[in-house]
Amino acid sequence: MADRQRRLDFLDFGRRGALAPEPSGRAGVAPRPEPSTENRPAPATALTASPPSPWIGHEAVLPEFVRWLDGEETVGPAGPALVVRRSYPATVRLGRQPLARALDVDGARLRQIGRDDTLAQLDISRLAFIDCETTGLSGGTGTLAFLVGIAWLDGSTVVTEQYFLPDFPAERAFVAAIGQSLDGFDGLVSFNGRSFDVPLLETRFALTKLPSECLELPHLDLLHPSRRIWKHRLETCALGSIEQHVLGHFRDDDVPGWIIPQLFFDYLRSGDVRTLAQVFEHNRLDLLAMVALVGRLGQMLDEEVVPDDGPDLYGLGTLLDDLGEAERALRAYETALTLGLPPDLRSRALIRMAVALRRSGRRDLAAQAWERLARERGDSAARALVELAKHYEHEEHDYETAADLTRQAGLLVGLRPWVTGPDTAQDQLARRLARLERKARRAGQRPMTFTGGSEVSLVEPLAAGP
Structure with missing residues (x-):
């Protein structure tokens, strides 16, 4: 615990060094002169603080990083950084979804998926998919990203780069290398990145006194359209849940997200990068899942893939409705009602149908929808009447x-x-x-x-x- 506290305390970038233990045995905040030790009895063994382990130097970890993770050293704007590079043919499938289908998603579809006009002129090959592994989920200045994955589509290939922070003193070089990589793109794609990954990285860029314009690019956050479509069926709309239940891909021996911070601290104590092998694989699969998910969302908007589950079709209908595609939304609602919906969604589908029909001037059909809702005898029957x-x-x-x-x-x-x-x-x-x-x-x-x-x-x- 003392070692971990010492490392976290290094985040105050103005100083470096081991923390001096106070007489009580607790870690202090800053070194201070020790009083004379003459005639002082030796402290009890149980209260003696063990000396902190030395910093894990960049040079020390590099051979093991290359050997066990197939990584390499890259020279960035602020010094050397560690990175693992991979490439995958776009013909590879993640579960049922070919990665290549993301190449068919044009700017118009990107704008619809993200409901953001700034995405309309972008090319999918100019977008960087990003995902961070961090020392915690609370955010703020005390939380660091120690692994940042970046992926992009390069012709018929999906390329991934994973930048690794070997220890706290190397953070400036680590952050600068990430910024250099992102500078080559026109936009970002993430899963919950607007709320977590990008604010976290903005904090790290600020604390290392590096420019962060690369994080101000147009941003497609896949969490929001995913939640809109699948929240009615899935217990959770986490990326892993969508990967399993929508894309049909099940990971073998995947490391749970909640344990990843502890694995990084274990690595800091031992210096053994093999501790993090599963974390790198977890991060890579998150990147590939986002690429596959963009393709699936594009196919659904193009009607190449039609959900065969009523709640999913209802969710798709609400997205189409909000995009102003009333006719397609009505077809989605009607099909969802045919496939079957729980009572609450059935009422909501009929309400949306009636409102859309009335808005389009088909008032007789809207009245029929209200009548169907009235016959449901549910909580919305009074409104229908x-x-x-x-x-x-x-x-x-x-x-x-x-x-x-x-x-x-x-x-x-x-x-x-x-x-x-x-x-x-x-x-x-x-x-x-x-x-x-x-x-x-x-x-x-x-x-x-x-x-x-x-x-x-x-x-x-x-x-x-x-």
């Missing part, structure tokens, strides 16, 4: 039917409030009903007076649920 009442009031001018539907909504709204605002749902329905009854009288229609019993309507009677 009110929307049907609006349709009969404004489109059909059938005020009697509109009033009847409003009364039925009144049976449900006390148990299932769905209107928010200063007025209660009951108040709003009461005002609507009074207005409809006035309109019905003026039109010579005879609205029924609600007596508390069941009434004839266009939908099946709705039983008040619990």
Whole structure:
């Protein structure tokens, strides 16, 4: 623990050296003169601090880095750095997904995937996929990236570079080498990189007094479209979960992400880079999974791959809906309903269908969607009845039917409030009903007076649920 504290304390870049133990045996914050040791009894063995191990020098680790990880030394702007380079034919599959399909994703699709106009003019081959392995997940100045993977598409090849921090004093050269590599690209691709990887790297660039313009490039974060599509089916939308359940790739002997910081600290104590072999493989597979995922998202937007699961199709429909592709979204919702959805998603799909149809001017079809929702007898039935009442009031001018539907909504709204605002749902329905009854009288229609019993309507009677 003293050794680890000493290493972490080195992050104060203005000084270097072992921390002097205080008389209590705890690590101090700064060295201080020791009082005379004459006539002082020897401290108890249990309280004697063991001397810290020396720094792992760059030259010391290089032979083992080359031997066990097939790495090499590269000369960067701030000195030598350690890197592992690999290349893979784009024809390689990650599970069911060929890496080469990412090459078909153009700027228009990148803009749709990321919902970011700055991506529209970019070429996929000019994007750097990035992923960091760190000393913790909390962020801030106390968290370092000790392994940064960068991947890109070079013609029919996927190239990966993994920059490694052998010990804390080498961080400036490590960060400078990363910046030099990223300077050659027009944009970034990550998985949750907007919230974690890039802010972390920005902190490290700032603390090492290096320019960070390479991190200000247009950025496609794959977490957000992935969560939009697959969150309704998967328990977690972590990259590993999507890799397994969407891409169909299962890793053998993969190291869990939560243990990676400890493996790095184990390496710092032992100096044995073999401790980190699985971490390098984990990082490489994360990079390849992002390349494959971009290809899969592009295929889904091109309708080359259509999900065969209702919740996934609903998620795709919401993405298409927000992109303004209403017709494709409607097809996705209808297919999702056919394949089967849990009750809550079924209601949400019908609501989205009705809203999209009404927005496109197909009000009769929108009314049919609201009627289907009313028949579901779920928590959204009151809303569906009110929307049907609006349709009969404004489109059909059938005020009697509109009033009847409003009364039925009144049976449900006390148990299932769905209107928010200063007025209660009951108040709003009461005002609507009074207005409809006035309109019905003026039109010579005879609205029924609600007596508390069941009434004839266009939908099946709705039983008040619990």
